[in-house]
Amino acid sequence: MSYVTSESLRISEIFYSLQGETSRVGLPTVFVRLTGCPLRCSYCDTAYAFTGGQSMQLSAIMDEVASYAPRYVTVTGGEPLAQKNCLFLLRALCDAGYEVSLETGGALDVSGVDARVMKVLDIKTPGSGEVQKNLWGNLQHLGRHDEIKFVLCGEADYQWAKQVMQEHALAQRCAVLFSPAQGQLAPTELAEWILRDxxxxxxxxxxxKLLWGNEAGH
Known part of the structure; x- marks a missing residue:
């Protein structure tokens, strides 16, 4: 397979680990972390990906991914869609036969993402400090194989997320994930609210994070 030489991306890291989130949690996965993000969420744990990284040709990225012989590949960031060539990468990964997922903050248009990709859309809560950046039109581009994530900083975020779920019938659209912000909301407390309601x-x-803490590359 050949690639146009102009198709390059700025990459923070490519690594092999267990998927820590989504319905694919626990599955061995290659992660391609792109550099750059237009958001500054209060709980962000990948600020090191805002800048730096190295420019890599698409062919070199594909070669490195292939070296792990994975079944699953996750494209993440930062915000991967901040780089327009991310769409080429997603398509190339799908064409190569991988099961591909995209982790996106939901502030950028997902309509151009290859339909074979599992989109994991992170709807920003008030506690994130970036709630005004949500691009609500993205919801119409989600299918049953996609997932919506809320990172919750406390009970106010939980109540807000409940209201958003109801207003947009999110549970009828695709899987919905509630995740407690590390150090701000105890998982057991969130579990009790979910069961109660x-x-x-x-x-x-x-x-x-349970396995390796906040160490980069996992």
């Missing part, structure tokens, strides 16, 4: 959501704790 009988919400049709998946409680998500970050497996990679």
């Amino acid at each position: 009988r919400l049709p959501v998946r409680l998500q704790v970050q497996l990679h």
Whole structure:
């Protein structure tokens, strides 16, 4: 397979680990972390990906991914869609036969993402400090194989997320994940709220942080 030489991306890291989130949690996965993000969420744990990284040709990225012989590949950031060539990368990964997921903050248009990609859309809560950046039109581009994530900083975020779920019928659209912000909301407390309110959501704790803490590259 050949690639246009102008198709390059700025990459923070490419690594092999266990998927720590989404319905694919626990599965061995190659992560391609792109550099750059237009958002500055209060709980961000990948600020090192805002700048730096190295420019890599698409062919070199594909070669490095292939060296791990994975089944699953996740494109993440930063905000991967901040680089227009991310769409080429996603398509190339799908064409190569991988099961591909995209982790996006939801502030940028997802309509151009290859339909084969599992989009994991992070709806920003008030506690994130970036709630005004949500691009609500993205919801119409989600299918049953996609997922919506809320990172919750406290009960106010939880109540806000419940209201958004109801207004947009999110649980009827695709899987919904509720994740407690590390150090701000106890997972057990969030679990009790979900059970109390009988919400049709998946409680998500970050497996990679339980295993390796906040160490980069996991």
